[in-house]
Amino acid sequence: MGYVIAGATLATGAEMTLGSEPAEAVIPTAPGPAEILDLNDLLTLAAAPTASLITVKIGTDGRASFALPRAEVGQGIITSSTMMIAEELDLPLDKIDVTLAKARPELMFNQLTGGSNTTISTYTPIRVAAALAKQQLLRAAAVVLGDTVDALVAKSGVITGPSGQISYGDLAVKASVTDTVRAEVTLKTRAQHTVIGTPQGRTDARDAVTGKKKFAMDLDVADALPTMVARPPTHNGAPVRLRNEAAVLDLPGVTHVAQVPTGIAVRAKTFGQCIDAIREMDIEWEGGELAGESDASILAKVKQAQLPMVVPKVPVLTQRVDAEFTFRFRSNSSLEPNCAIADVRAGSAEIWASLKSPVVAQEEIAGELGLPVSEVTVNVAQGGGSFGRKLFHDAALEGARISKAMGKPVRLMWHRVDEPRQGRLHPMATSRVRATHLLGEVLSFEQRHTSVQTDFGHGLGDIITNHAAKLPVGGNLSFAQTIFTLTQEVPYNFGAVTQLLNETDDRFNTGSMRNIYSPDVRTANELVVDELARKMRKDPVAFRRKFLRSSAAKAALDKVAAMGDWGRTLPDGVTQGVAIHKEYKGVTACLVELDTRPATVNRDVRNGVTGPRVTKAFFAVDAGLVINPTGLEAQMLGGVMDGIALALTSSCHFEDGHFLEASWDNYFYTRQWNVPPEITVEIMPSDAGQPGGAGEAGVAASFAAIACAYARATGKMPTEFPINHADELAFEPKPFTPSVVQSPTDGLDHTY
């Protein structure tokens, strides 16, 4: 089942093995592909052939170490991985060092962090490696102590037997082997777990609150001076030339300038001087393919690409609900902007960046630099958030180009302005839904999701091609359509169900944003579910209960209905909304109360967007076997904050070839004044033997529940998200040239 690996001290490895669970199913809907084999099964299958390289090592100091081939971007996987090792190794959490593995091409797609798949795919192999290590330690201890293995007990890093005791550290060399061998081991049962399933604070909590935690821009790399790029005024424009290079090079602190495909880079002693230099640059730009385009022209193109409904043959008295929703562009930038350190030398290169797909980054950077992959070292740094952004390596590639052009190490960071304007966005999309019903039954439910193209260039696409033969989907579906089919599911018995994706327009920088399709798709679904309930004069919770297929979904729905006292009397202008979502081998449900009374909506916050406020949120999650309830709750809380932003406040406006947003006071992600004063997350009991995904699971149900509450408040389904996109702009757009804004100087007037 695993390997004991040759070496001076003990090292053990394990292969990836994980099965997929079958699904269960008024007018039954045949299980969709997503229920038979979902994206997570696919990612897990893809990871299988190379996972023997997951290794746990024991040092002579008695500490265990493990290089996790995934990216930690805030989702808490270092903590949960540490817990899994602690569980099987019987070692305290603080004696286990989990770091992030460098890009290792031999790991192939076992080094992709995405689809909320980390815990699902690493749960077994990490535990096997740790359990094998303990087994080896016990065998070595038996030899040293002269006892049988059965008579020994391992606890807190010490093995005790009738004849004495010995520490893991003293056994590290003795337990090692000279030839790698295959070995069998039995894992603990769920009932034996004493670490897995218990609430644990993050292992890096102290570093995070003392400023010790290091992100890419905090790393000490010699001579990697601050570097920034002057970027084009239009989305995906390009530089033609810098007209005043000599004058820019003369500015204080500036050491180098270089033209790269994305703009004009400047390297200086401080980032402040990079900003000063960019503001002095006189650059000739090329507009690019999007010059002159706007939200309206892009939306028209999306609408043209909508696939037709195939209205099934239904009886004449059948009633119909038709709905169409538009989801606007949204920025997936984290608070840490795109950044990377790059040091490109004559025959080699080294990169430091937070990367969820470092192998793809390494290959592309090696190709760009004309170097063999083995000469490009890609170090995975801790990420300051991701939300889909770090699946790509835009800054790492750009940094490598700049470093090569300048012949110097560079510490490249994007300006905040660059993020919504040139960074990746969740694409604009429409969702059309048509449902038919008769005599209290839903006969058909059709959905046509149409989107500006999502970029899957980070490797997920290659996983799909490599495993296309294993997919239960026929025909010539594209990567995107395959992923759509594997992730989307209407969890209700709604008769004939069809859900199709079509994409158009590849001119934008796009990516997923804490999920690819589900938040939009499910919000469209749940609004129509509420509308069906209304037309059939059914209570929305009772209606959902009746048609839901999964008992776990019903349980989660019942839980939030009870927690939030569904149907309770509320003042005029305050409404409830409820929604469920099923994905990542789990179920979520959310109930919110939304205050749309003028006193709330019209609150005045300087440079902020107020509007309707979610005053209470109740969230239930069934994520299967839970490693760390504290971490799972944190992910759900974050997911609800995203749901609030998607429903009510945050979008990017595309006008005349550029995005207008350039600041956190333009792109209105949830802020404290939008946060529900009351929010409760309940983790549903589960007897599942395997964990489900968590990182993205919180968004869809909360977005949908808020949308449903808003529809109830206004008496009609909203047709566009966020609901404020068409309002008068809540900010004055910052200039497009120069591309960065100057920092203020009046900070001391605003102390408190």
Added chain:
Amino acid sequence: MSSHTFVLNGEKVTVDVEPGVRILWVLRDVLGVTGPKYGCGINVCKACTSHINGKAFNPCSVPVSELSADDEITTIEGLADTVDTDLHPMQDAWIEHDVAQCGYCQPGQIMAAVALVNKVKAEGRAIAESDLDGIRNLCRCGTYPRIRQAIRTGEQHM
């Protein structure tokens, strides 16, 4: 280039840098003090929040030339040294509530929280919901609910 002297986390420092360079870059790029984070550079995200003479300020928006030799700057790295305990009560509260996700915003959040509690205490009152609603620090991971809880816990022990 000119010379600037101030007190940083209890120690006198002198840096040679152009007078207009904002303090955030002096801290990060010149002195290697990386606790204060960059998230916008225009006094919006508050990721760089630190203290000057005990009050919260945003070093991305203050030129180094505004500092005089007796100005005391405290960054997250120096916060614990302002109290007698191992960590500042607000840092303990942050750990107790397991607030940090990615952690990028958290140095700024904690520095802002400490200043807010001090300000409210000076006004002779306790933290109200409206004080919490008024915090401008952005957290893209959405740790806001735990931040609210941690501030209330930290307030008890400050």
